[in-house]
Each structure stands twice: as C-alpha cells, then as structure tokens.
Amino acid sequence: MTTLVMTMPDRRRLMALSIPFAAVVGSMAVGLLLIAVSGKSVPDAIEAFLDGAFGTAFAFGASINRAVALALIGLGFILAARANLTNVGGEGQIAVGGIAATALALWAPVAGLPLGLAVIVPLLAGTLAGAVWGGIAGVMKVRFGTNEVISTLLLGFVALLMVYWCVQSTALLRQPQTSSSTLPESLPIPDATKLPGLTGDPESPLHIGLGICLLLALATAIVLQRSTFGLRLRAIGLNELAARRAGMPGSILLVVALGIAGAFGGLTGAIMLQGEQFYLKAGFSSGYGFDGLVVGLLSRGSTLGVLAGALFFGFLRSGGISMEIMAGVPSALTLVIQGLIVIAVAGSVILVEKLEGGQR
Amino acid sequence: MEETLAIFIASTLRLAMPLMLAASGELVSERAGVLNLSLEGMMLTAAFFGALGSWATGNPFLGVGYAILAALAVAAVQAWLSVNLRANQLVVGIGFNILALGATTLLYRIIFGGLSREEIPGLPKLAVPGLSDLPFAGTAFFQQSVIVYFGFALILLIWWMLNQTSFGLAVRAVGDEPKSADKAGIPVARTRWLAVLITGAMAGMAGAFISIADIHTFTENMTNGAGYLALAAVIFGGWNIGRTIAACLLFGAATALQFQLPAMGINVPTAFLLMLPYLLALLAVAGVVGRLDPPTALTLPFQRGK
Numbered sequence: 001m002t003t004l005v006m007t008m009p010d011r012r013r014l015m016a017l018s019i020p021f022a023a024v025v026g027s028m029a030v031g032l033l034l035i036a037v038s039g040k041s042v043p044d045a046i047e048a049f050l051d052g053a054f055g056t057a058f059a060f061g062a063s064i065n066r067a068v069a070l071a072l073i074g075l076g077f078i079l080a081a082r083a084n085l086t087n088v089g090g091e092g093q094i095a096v097g098g099i100a101a102t103a104l105a106l107w108a109p110v111a112g113l114p115l116g117l118a119v120i121v122p123l124l125a126g127t128l129a130g131a132v133w134g135g136i137a138g139v140m141k142v143r144f145g146t147n148e149v150i151s152t153l154l155l156g157f158v159a160l161l162m163v164y165w166c167v168q169s170t171a172l173l174r175q176p177q178t179s180s181s182t183l184p185e186s187l188p189i190p191d192a193t194k195l196p197g198l199t200g201d202p203e204s205p206l207h208i209g210l211g212i213c214l215l216l217a218l219a220t221a222i223v224l225q226r227s228t229f230g231l232r233l234r235a236i237g238l239n240e241l242a243a244r245r246a247g248m249p250g251s252i253l254l255v256v257a258l259g260i261a262g263a264f265g266g267l268t269g270a271i272m273l274q275g276e277q278f279y280l281k282a283g284f285s286s287g288y289g290f291d292g293l294v295v296g297l298l299s300r301g302s303t304l305g306v307l308a309g310a311l312f313f314g315f316l317r318s319g320g321i322s323m324e325i326m327a328g329v330p331s332a333l334t335l336v337i338q339g340l341i342v343i344a345v346a347g348s349v350i351l352v353e354k355l356e357g358g359q360r
Numbered sequence: 361m362e363e364t365l366a367i368f369i370a371s372t373l374r375l376a377m378p379l380m381l382a383a384s385g386e387l388v389s390e391r392a393g394v395l396n397l398s399l400e401g402m403m404l405t406a407a408f409f410g411a412l413g414s415w416a417t418g419n420p421f422l423g424v425g426y427a428i429l430a431a432l433a434v435a436a437v438q439a440w441l442s443v444n445l446r447a448n449q450l451v452v453g454i455g456f457n458i459l460a461l462g463a464t465t466l467l468y469r470i471i472f473g474g475l476s477r478e479e480i481p482g483l484p485k486l487a488v489p490g491l492s493d494l495p496f497a498g499t500a501f502f503q504q505s506v507i508v509y510f511g512f513a514l515i516l517l518i519w520w521m522l523n524q525t526s527f528g529l530a531v532r533a534v535g536d537e538p539k540s541a542d543k544a545g546i547p548v549a550r551t552r553w554l555a556v557l558i559t560g561a562m563a564g565m566a567g568a569f570i571s572i573a574d575i576h577t578f579t580e581n582m583t584n585g586a587g588y589l590a591l592a593a594v595i596f597g598g599w600n601i602g603r604t605i606a607a608c609l610l611f612g613a614a615t616a617l618q619f620q621l622p623a624m625g626i627n628v629p630t631a632f633l634l635m636l637p638y639l640l641a642l643l644a645v646a647g648v649v650g651r652l653d654p655p656t657a658l659t660l661p662f663q664r665g666k
Binding site (some may be wrong): 034038086088140143144145146147149150151153154155157158161162164165168169290293294297330332333334335336337338339340341342343345346347348349350 | 437441445446447448450451452454455456457458459460461462463465466469470585588592595629630631632634635638639641642645646647
C-alpha cells in the first residue's frame with residue numbers, strides 16, 4: 001500500500017490525509033461548543049486541559065504512558081489489519097496480559113530473579129497470555145470460519161470477567177481478606193517487578209515502556225514494509241485464495257497475525273500493570289483496548305500514524321481528566337470527541353477513495 | 361421451593377426482556393445485511409432519553425416515546441453511513457458506542473447534576489386480572505411491567521413480518537443476494553434503511569425498558585453490555601427468531617441465577633454466571649451448536665454494478 005500511496009499525486013495524497021485532521025479539528029470544535037453550552041468557562045477548561053496534558057513533569061509523563069498503551073494496541077491492530085483481520089479484542093487482551101503479569105509478579109520466586117528478569121518475566125507472561133487470547137480467535141477463524149470481529153469481541157468480554165473473577169476470589173489473585181473492608185483487588189506487586197523509570201526525576205511517572213514501544217514501532221514498520229512476512233500478510237489480506245494457490249501457508253499466517261495482535265495487547269496489559277497501576281482490579285483495562293483500536297483505525301495502516309494518533313489520544317485523555325477535576329467539565333467529553341472522530345473518519349471512506357483516484 | 365422457582369422465572373423474564381427486544385430488532389437488520397454493533401449505543405441513548413422524557417413530562421409512556429425517537433435518530437445516522445456512504449459497519453458501530461457513552465454521561469451530569477439517583481416516574485406493573493392470582497404462574501408470568509406483555513406482542517409481530525410478509529421476503533433477499541434482489545426490482549437501499557430503523561425502534565423499547573420500567577432511574581453506562589449480549593444472542597440463535605429469543609431467555613436465566621443461587625445457599629462464582637452468555641455465544645460461533653448460516657451479505661455494502 002505504501003508504494004501505491006507514494007506514486008499518487010502529492011496534492012491528492014495530502015487531501016486524503018487531511019480528512020482525519022479535519023475530523024479531529026471539527027470534533028474538538030464540537031467539544032468546545034459543548035463546554036460553552038454547559039455553562040462552564042471555556043478558557044478555564046482549556047487551561048485545565050493543557051495543564052493536565054503537558055503542564056507538569058508528572059502530567060507529561062502520565063500522558064506519554066497513556067500514549068504508549070494506545071500505540072501498542074494500535075500497532076498490533078495494523079499488523080493484523082494488513083492481513084485484512086480486524087482485532088476488536090484489545091480490551092480483553094490487555095486484561096489477560098494484566099492477569100498473567102500480576103500472577104507472575106506476585107509469585108514469590110520471581111521478585112528475587114537477577115538481571116532484570118524480575119521485570120522481564122511478568123512482561124513476557126503478559127505477552128504470551130495475550131498471544132494465546134488472540135491466537136484462539138485465529139484458530140476459530142481457520143478451523144470454523146468464525147469472523148474474528150465477533151470472536152475477539154466475545155473473548156474480550158470473557159477476559160474482562162476473568163479479571164473480575166480473579167480479584168473477587170482469594171483463591172485466585174485477591175489480596176487476603178483481613179477485614180470486611182478489604183477491597184476486591186490483588187496485592188500490590190513487589191518493587192523489583194516494577195518497570196524502571198526512564199528519567200532520574202522521581203516526579204515523572206515516565207517508564208521504560210516508552211522505549212519498548214518505540215522499538216516495537218520500528219520493528220512493526222520494518223516488518224510491514226521490508227519483510228517477506230509483511231508481504232505475505234498483505235497478499236493474504238488482498239486475496240486469500242490467490243495467496244494460498246501461490247503456496248503461502250494461509251491458515252498459519254492468519255493465526256500468527258491475530259496471535260501477534262494479541263501479544264501486543266497482552267504486553268500492553270503487563271506494561272500498564274508494572275509501569276503505573278501496580279495492582280490488579282476490576283476494570284483494569286479502562287477502555288485502552290477500544291481507544292487503541294481507534295488509533296489503529298485512524299492511522300490507516302501507517303506506523304507513524306499510530307504513534308501520532310496515540311500521542312493525540314494520550315494527551316486528550318490526560319487533559320480530559322484534568323478538565324473534570326479542575327474546571328468541572330465531565331471527562332466524558334473526551335469520549336464524545338473520540339466517538340465523533342471515529343464516525344466522521346469511517347463515513348468519509350468514499351471521499352478518501354475518490355481522492356486516491358481508485359488506485360485501491 | 362415452588363415460590364423460589366416462580367420468582368426465578370419472573371426475574372428471568374424481566375432480565376431477558378431488553379435482550380429479546382433488542383435482539384429481535386437487530387435480527388431484522390442483520391437479515392437485511394446490516395450489522396449494528398451500535399446496538400449498545402442505541403440502547404444506552406434510549407435509556408437516557410427515556411429517563412429524561414419520563415422525568416421532564418412526568419409521564420412514563422411519553423418517556424418511552426422519547427426513548428424510541430432517540431434510538432431512531434441514532435439508527436438513521438447508522439443507516440445513512442452504512443447504506444449510503446458504505447462505511448465500515450463495525451467501525452461506525454464502535455464509534456457510536458463511544459459517542460453514546462460519552463454523550464449520555466455528559467448530558468446526565470449537565471442536566472441531572474445534583475439530582476442524581478432521583479427516581480423517575482416508572483411504568484406500572486400490570487397484574488393481569490384473574491391470572492396474577494394463580495398459585496404458580498401468577499408470580500412467574502403475570503405480575504410484570506406492562507412493557508413485558510407489549511414486548512412479547514412486538515416480537516410476535518416481527519416474527520410475522522419476517523416470515524409471512526413480502527417485506528420480510530425483501531429483507532431476506534437484500535441480505536442474502538443483494539444483486540439478484542436489485543435485478544428483481546427490490547429497492548436494496550430502502551429495504552436496508554427500513555430494517556435498520558426497525559432495529560432502532562426495538563433498541564429504543566429495550567433501552568426504555570431498562571431505565572423506565574426496570575430500574576426507574578438513569579445511571580452512567582447503565583446498559584452495561586446488554587447490547588453486545590443481544591448481538592451474541594442473534595449469533596447464538598443462528599439468525600432465526602425463535603432460537604434468538606431462546607438464547608435471550610437462556611442469557612437472562614444465567615443472569616438471574618446470580619441472585620437466586622446465593623439465596624438458595626449454592627455458591628457459584630458470580631463472574632462465572634456473568635461470563636456464561638459470552639462463553640455460550642463463543643461456542644455457538646465456533647459451530648459447536650450446529651453449523652451457522654449467517655446472511656450472505658452481512659456487513660457488505662451494496663453498490664449497483666460492482
């Protein structure tokens with residue numbers, strides 16, 4: 001796809017790219033309008049938003065951490081999307097990743113491991129759990145012809161309830177119940193299993209998740225554009241039958257593609273747990289799977305697009321929360337903006353196809 | 361024991377009703393080839409505007425009207441995007457669900473603000489004269505909200521429409537073979553539009569049931585995945601209305617069990633019962649309950665000459 005886009009006249013390409021921008025700008029304008037209509041001060045809200053998104057080292061770090069989670073889900077999404085697979089299960093893949101990472105981090109021997117293994121083992125466990133969760137959808141598609149949208153969505157709900165189950169039952173991951181007020185949460189994970197900070201500044205929550213994310217983004221870009229594997233994914237996405245006739249192992253590729261998307265989700269869960277949340281609770285995935293899916297959709301398959309979108313939504317989330325606390329504007333406003341962006345971009349597909357001159 | 365069973369049946373019906381309404385509506389548009397992942401958003405929008413209407417007018421029946429109009433508005437945009445603009449139905453659906461969650465939460469905070477948790481005028485329960493006093497069946501079936509009886513009538517109407525009318529035939533034709541249907545002179549776009557609007561109206565009833573008839577207030581994200589469950593029921597039911605309704609009742613029963621079992625001293629993890637509908641739906645889509653046969657053109661936009 002990249003090569004096709006490159007040969008397109010520059011002006012048209014720019015216009016096609018400008019649609020997501022127009023959607024973003026338009027939706028944010030609606031957001032401002034809603035603030036004004038609700039009788040809150042628009043300048044106050046904007047100030048609170050900027051403060052919460054970039055204002056302090058803490059705010060900036062928290063925004064970047066959010067962006068990391070969104071970017072990882074988005075990267076997994078575009079990898080699978082290259083094979084024409086839509087992974088809607090990010091939320092559940094985060095959840096199983098979080099469960100596996102918590103279980104390993106709380107398992108006594110792990111915290112004592114040397115050489116950074118105390119951090120790495122839970123990360124890998126989360127990744128693996130996510131890969132299995134995504135892989136199940138892949139196997140279902142290959143064996144039973146089940147549409148992956150439906151299976152990943154259903155698996156997502158099962159996974160969310162698994163988190164609920166895990167933190168409700170002391171036999172699983174719930175902390176020992178010492179009194180009736182013991183919350184349904186896991187114990188906090190040991191310090192040794194937490195992700196190391198990225199800066200020396202103890203104020204900043206920024207952790208090495210950013211580094212992992214950037215490396216994986218680079219890897220994704222290379223795989224998609226330079227590797228045989230990327231080419232095969234694309235071939236199978238464009239025409240499964242033809243790709244199989246050309247001797248490509250179609251079914252395995254589909255399972256692997258969904259497995260990788262799931263692995264990204266699982267890793268996200270582990271990073272969210274070990275980097276910021278430190279204990280498991282119901283609703284742990286807090287919508288990052290769906291937001292990350294939106295990031296993946298808007299990027300239209302480009303790695304840079306995923307990073308840009310993730311940054312935007314990361315700052316949007318942080319700013320939205322701060323607006324609620326400081327200016328009394330419900331943070332649900334950011335959901336309205338996101339929803340409008342998704343609908344506008346999805347609705348403009350015909351327009352984009354026209355602008356791209358029927359090359360797709 | 362008999363009393364417990366009667367209460368269990370009654371609460372199964374109550375919990376299954378919004379699913380049955382939404383799923384039978386969704387079935388119509390899926391048979392026409394349009395998948396509304398936005399069902400959850402339609403229901404949530406309806407639950408909110410139903411509660412708002414009932415509170416503002418003081419009349420719960422007007423509230424139901426508000427709910428249906430609100431869900432129809434969402435359905436109309438969904439239809440325009442998926443039929444006319446040929447947008448990806450799944451993406452649009454996800455967008456609507458995010459938007460509905462955000463917009464209803466926002467409006468709820470703005471409009472109700474301090475009044476939160478205030479009870480709204482709810483729909484009355486109707487004890488069917490003569491029948492509600494029956495020893496077992498009375499408790500089980502005949503002391504429900506008025507909307508339950510009406511809901512069953514609507515579901516029958518949909519069954520009749522899908523299977524016995526020429527409109528139903530057109531719906532199935534545009535969902536299975538849009539090209540042939542078009543050649544045979546069936547207006548594909550208009551049929552799909554109508555089907556999506558029917559889904560909207562039914563989702564509106566479902567949302568109204570939750571806020572006005574059942575809970576008597578609005579809470580943030582109060583549908584809490586019921587729309588997705590209804591979608592799962594359509595799949596589990598193999599796009600057949602009888603089996604879809606049976607699936608809804610099964611899901612409702614699983615939810616009712618989480619209140620019933622502890623009362624009977626049986627300890628099953630709540631999470632497992634909540635998970636059960638999704639696990640069953642997963643088994644269904646894996647073909648365990650028999651080969652599924654979805655409408656051929658499901659989620660595929662139609663464009664003449666392509």
